[in-house]
Amino acid sequence: MLQYIQIFSSLNKGIASFADDFLSLLFPRTCEICDNSLYKSEELICTYCLGRLPYTHWHKDIDNPLHAVFWGKISLLGLTAMFYFHKDNIVQKLMHKFKYKGVRELGIYVGKRYGMQLKDVFPFKDVDLIIPVPLHPKKQKMRGYNQSEQFAIGLAQSMNITVVSNNLFRKTESETQTKKTKIERWENVKDIFNVAEKEELEGKHILLVDDVITTGSTLEACASILLAIPRVQISVAAIAAAHR
């Protein structure tokens, strides 16, 4: 009898794996960057593309060139971005899928991978909590999610800390940023963030998380509000930053 059960169960496993293979024939999972089919062990991005992504390794360099964006403006403990962002590189394709094609899992996935590296490196290893840069509620409703929050969720899983998404919030709708001068852009964002529960953040080392760092004005506005809370320290991590 036992023998029959064993044969039956291995047959069952065989059928399950056959069904898996059959499904993947009908609905092949493909790499979000190069569109080639993924192996069973691969998730969202193929091994080849993971290897050719332009990593900055800035988390290992406390004086990395990204700091120039915030010099004389705000004081940050740690600052890093996972990838270089160029108009024509594969990171742009990745961000496009992530922001506009609704592939929200991508943010969590890259966040998890980056969190594995940040959790062992000063000052990121001493972070108490993560706050994603808030998206305007209207925009979030349209997109269905805040891309910075997805990245934050992935980071938090690997770093074993919590994400606080509802404390820092956006007050008014900011107009589109692309056609504005640097000063107009800053005027536009400097007053749009506020904190609901300041006491909750007192004395905390906060990892502020954004998707792409370009002018840095949004992050600067968020950090300024947070740094007004007693004994708060800020580090920043983004998925990508314009190459400097």
Ligand SMILES: [Zn+2]
């Ligand atoms: Zn690929």
